[in-house]
Amino acid sequence: DTAVSQTPKYLVTQMGNDKSIKCEQNLGHDTMYWYKQDSKKFLKIMFSYNNKELIINETVPNRFSPKSPDKAHLNLHINSLELGDSAVYFCASSQDAGPSYNEQFFGPGTRLTVL
């Protein structure tokens, strides 16, 4: 009964490659997010989708392209991987994007290592 799941859990790849990370939530939430946590454990939001619509797009290189085929899925595709992309990527979801109290539930993370 996993709430927010991500695949793969670990990803090791060479510089210049293209890779994808998948995320799925079975909580019935309307909003999903991608976060990047760097080596100093700083957690920073990258994107957010509400009902398949992009609502938050932080200053992220356009090599990163999120895709939401439906509100239960939010995938992250990364082109031309660079050393600095090495980090843990967390997917999260919440009930909606409104102003009321709505905690975000995080997936287990994908540890990406670019060699």
Add this chain to the structure above:
Amino acid sequence: GQNIDQPTEMTATEGAIVQINCTYQTSGFNGLFWYQQHAGEAPTFLSYNVLDGLEEKGRFSSFLSRSKGYSYLLLKELQMKDSASYLCAVRPITGGGNKLTFGTGTQLKVEL
């Protein structure tokens, strides 16, 4: 812009009480969250404050002062399993959106 400050590390003794502080400067304020993150795991929600005052939840309490841009997380009766990173996060946007801006986290070590 947003600026959130927390101590980098703290050490406390099992059974004791520890207070982890968080100060913030954000453009707009719509709630402050505390998350716990064990090494190699996902952050998990601990508490939420949007009005001034103390919110208590078992061994954990969180306090907010909006005028001072200040919050703290209070952990009582510390247990070894409380050793983790504690992340303060502010939701700066009002009227929509659920963007969270996180601090760098406080690594708490609980010792015997």
